[in-house]
Amino acid sequence: MSAAVKPVVFDVERIRSDFPILSELVHGKKLVFLDSAASAQKPRAVIDAMVRTMETRYANVHRGLHWMSERCSDDYENARDKVAAFLNVAREEIVFVRNATEGINLVAQTFGRASLKPGDAVVVSEMEHHANLVPWQMLRDQHGVELRIVKITGAGEIDWDDLERQFADGRVRLLAVTHMSNVLGTYTPVERLAKFAHDHGARILLDGAQAVVHRAVDLRAIDADFYVFSGHKLYGPTGIGVLYGKRALLDAMPPFLGGGDMIRSVTYESSTWAEPPYRFEAGTPAIVEAVGLGAAIDYVQAIGFESIAAHERSLTDHAMAVLAAIEGVETLGHAQDRGGVVAFTLDGVHAHDVATLLDKQGIAVRAGHHCAEPLTHRLGLDSTARASFGIYTTHAEIDSLAAGLRRVQQVFGR
Amino acid sequence: MSETDDLYQALIMERARSPHHTGGLDPFDAEAEGDNPMCGDRVRIRISYDHGLIGDLRHETRGCAICVSSADLMGDAVIGKSGPEIDELAEAFDAMVIDGRVPDRSDFANLRALAGIHAYRSRHRCAILPWQALRAALGRTMEYQNG
Ligand SMILES: Cc1ncc(COP(=O)(O)O)c(C=O)c1O
Numbered sequence: 001m002s003a004a005v006k007p008v009v010f011d012v013e014r015i016r017s018d019f020p021i022l023s024e025l026v027h028g029k030k031l032v033f034l035d036s037a038a039s040a041q042k043p044r045a046v047i048d049a050m051v052r053t054m055e056t057r058y059a060n061v062h063r064g065l066h067w068m069s070e071r072c073s074d075d076y077e078n079a080r081d082k083v084a085a086f087l088n089v090a091r092e093e094i095v096f097v098r099n100a101t102e103g104i105n106l107v108a109q110t111f112g113r114a115s116l117k118p119g120d121a122v123v124v125s126e127m128e129h130h131a132n133l134v135p136w137q138m139l140r141d142q143h144g145v146e147l148r149i150v151k152i153t154g155a156g157e158i159d160w161d162d163l164e165r166q167f168a169d170g171r172v173r174l175l176a177v178t179h180m181s182n183v184l185g186t187y188t189p190v191e192r193l194a195k196f197a198h199d200h201g202a203r204i205l206l207d208g209a210q211a212v213v214h215r216a217v218d219l220r221a222i223d224a225d226f227y228v229f230s231g232h233k234l235y236g237p238t239g240i241g242v243l244y245g246k247r248a249l250l251d252a253m254p255p256f257l258g259g260g261d262m263i264r265s266v267t268y269e270s271s272t273w274a275e276p277p278y279r280f281e282a283g284t285p286a287i288v289e290a291v292g293l294g295a296a297i298d299y300v301q302a303i304g305f306e307s308i309a310a311h312e313r314s315l316t317d318h319a320m321a322v323l324a325a326i327e328g329v330e331t332l333g334h335a336q337d338r339g340g341v342v343a344f345t346l347d348g349v350h351a352h353d354v355a356t357l358l359d360k361q362g363i364a365v366r367a368g369h370h371c372a373e374p375l376t377h378r379l380g381l382d383s384t385a386r387a388s389f390g391i392y393t394t395h396a397e398i399d400s401l402a403a404g405l406r407r408v409q410q411v412f413g414r
Numbered sequence: 415m416s417e418t419d420d421l422y423q424a425l426i427m428e429r430a431r432s433p434h435h436t437g438g439l440d441p442f443d444a445e446a447e448g449d450n451p452m453c454g455d456r457v458r459i460r461i462s463y464d465h466g467l468i469g470d471l472r473h474e475t476r477g478c479a480i481c482v483s484s485a486d487l488m489g490d491a492v493i494g495k496s497g498p499e500i501d502e503l504a505e506a507f508d509a510m511v512i513d514g515r516v517p518d519r520s521d522f523a524n525l526r527a528l529a530g531i532h533a534y535r536s537r538h539r540c541a542i543l544p545w546q547a548l549r550a551a552l553g554r555t556m557e558y559q560n561g
Contacts, residue, residue, distance in 0.1 A: 096502070130515060132519075349479075350477060350478035350479060350481075351453075351478075352453060352455075352477075352478035352537065352540060353422075353478045353479045354481070356421065356534055357422070367453070368452060368453045368454070369452075369453070369454060373451065376454070380452075381475060382453070382454025382455075382456075383453050383454045411422050411427070412427070412479075413427070413431070
C-alpha cells in the first residue's frame with residue numbers, strides 16, 4: 001500500500017529530476033514554471049504508467065471476456081481504490097469524471113434536479129472558480145432554485161456573519177464552496193463549514209481542485225457530502241477527474257448521461273440503472289488517464305503531504321516576503337490559512353504585460369481573472385498576475401520571479 | 415531589456431504612458447465599445463465626421479500597454495480617412511499582426527511599431543481590439559445613415 005510508504009527527506013532537486021519538462025528551455029532560458037495551479041507538470045512515474053498501460057495491458061474495461069480486458073479493468077478499478085484511500089472513503093463513492101468542472105455539473109444536474117425543489121436555495125461564495133458558479137446559475141435558470149452568494153472578508157475568508165444571514169430563512173439545501181481559492185490562496189475551514197451546513201439541514205459540496213494538491217484530505221473527518229477534483233492539477237493527466245459523493249446520496253441520484261456501462265438492463269422501451277459509481281460513468285471511460293491518476297497519487301503519497309505542505313508553506317512565506325519588498329507590488333489574499341497561490345498586481349503595469357515580459361525571461365505565470373471574473377471585479381480589478389507553486393518549485397525560482405518583476409518595472413520606466 | 419525590444423518598443427511605451435488621442439469626444443457621430451472579458455481589456459471609441467471622413471477619434475482604453483498604444487496609433491492612422499479606406503487599413507493591420515510582415519505603405523509609419531506582436535499569439539487580440547471597436551462604430555454610423 002502506497003499510504004504505508006515512509007516519507008523520505010524532502011529533496012526538491014531529486015523531485016525536479018522526476019519531471020522531464022523542467023529541463024526544457026523557453027526562449028533559450030531555463031523554464032521557471034510558476035503556473036501549476038492552472039495545470040501541474042507530470043512526473044516520469046505518471047508518464048510511464050500510462051505508456052505501460054497502452055503498451056502492455058490495454059483493452060476496453062468491464063466488457064471483454066479476454067485477458068487484456070480483465071487486466072485493464074483491474075488497473076482501472078485499482079485506480080479507483082487508490083483515489084478512495086487517498087480521500088479516506090469507500091470505492092463505491094468514487095465516480096470518475098473528466099475534471100472538477102464535470103463533477104460539479106454532474107451534481108447540479110442530478111442531485112440538483114432530483115433533490116432540490118424550486119424555491120430551495122444554493123449558496124456559493126464570492127471566491128468561487130467559474131466551475132462552481134456557472135453550473136448553479138444554470139440550475140437556477142432551469143429549475144427555479146435560488147442562488148445566493150456568501151461574502152468574503154477583506155482578508156479573503158468566508159464571512160461567517162453573512163453566512164448566518166444567508167442561511168437564516170431555512171431554505172438553503174446546499175452549500176457549495178471551494179476548499180482552496182485559486183486566486184486568494186485561502187483554505188476554507190471545511191470541517192466547520194460542513195458542520196454548519198448540516199446543522200442547518202443543508203448538504204455541502206467542496207471544490208477540491210486546488211486543495212487536494214497541497215494537503216492531505218480526509219473526507220470522513222470533514223464529513224463532506226460531495227467533493228470534486230481534477231487529475232491534471234495533481235501531477236496526473238488531463239481528462240480524468242473525481243467526484244466523491246456519500247453512498248446514500250449517490251444511490252438516490254438519477255444518472256447524468258445515458259449509454260453503455262451505466263445500465264443494469266435495457267429494453268427498447270426502457271432501462272434500469274447500474275449501482276453507483278457505474279451509474280454515473282456512461283460510455284468508455286478515460287482508462288489510461290485513470291491509471292495515470294493512480295500513479296500520480298502514489299507519487300505524491302510517497303513524498304508525503306506533511307513534507308509537501310511544509311515545503312509549500314515555506315515557498316509561500318518566501319514569496320509573500322520578496323514580493324512585499326518590491327515597491328508597487330500588491331499581493332492579494334491574506335487569509336490566516338493560505339496556500340501556494342499568489343495573485344498580485346504591479347502598479348502601472350497591466351497583468352498581461354507582466355506575463356509577457358516574464359515569459360521572455362522563461363518565467364511562466366498566469367494573467368487574467370483566473371476563471372474567477374466576479375471575484376476579480378469584487379476586488380476592484382480587471383486582471384491580476386498569479387504565481388503558483390508545486391512540489392518542484394524552488395526558493396530560487398521565486399527569487400527569479402522577483403528579479404523578473406524588477407526588470408518589468410525597468411521596461412516600464414518605474 | 416534587449417529580448418523584448420521587438421515588442422515593447424519606445425513608441426509603444428511612449429503611447430501607453432501618454433496617449434495622444436484619449437478622452438471623451440463631445441459631440442460625436444458614432445461610438446462603440448470593444449471588450450475582452452477574458453482579460454478585462456476595454457476600449458471605447460468615439461468618432462466624429464468631417465465631410466464624410468474621420469474628423470476626430472478619441473479612445474478610452476483600460477488595458478495593457480499593447481491595447482492602449484494600438485488604440486492610439488490607430489488614431490494617428492485613421493483621422494482624415496474614409497470608411498472604405500479604414501476597412502482596407504484594418505485588414506492590412508490584421509494581416510501584419512498575424513504574420514508580422516509590414517505592408518509597404520506610408521500610413522504604417524507608426525503602426526509598424528506593433529509588428530512584433532505577431533510572435534506573441536496570446537496577445538494578438540490586445541492589438542486588434544481597438545480596430546474591432548472602430549469598425550463597430552463605423553458600422554453603427556452606416557446604420558444611422560441608412561435608417
Ligand atoms: C478552484 C478551482 N475549481 C475548479 C477548477 C476547474 O478545474 P477543471 O478545469 O480541471 O475542471 C479549477 C481550475 O482551474 C480551480 O482552480
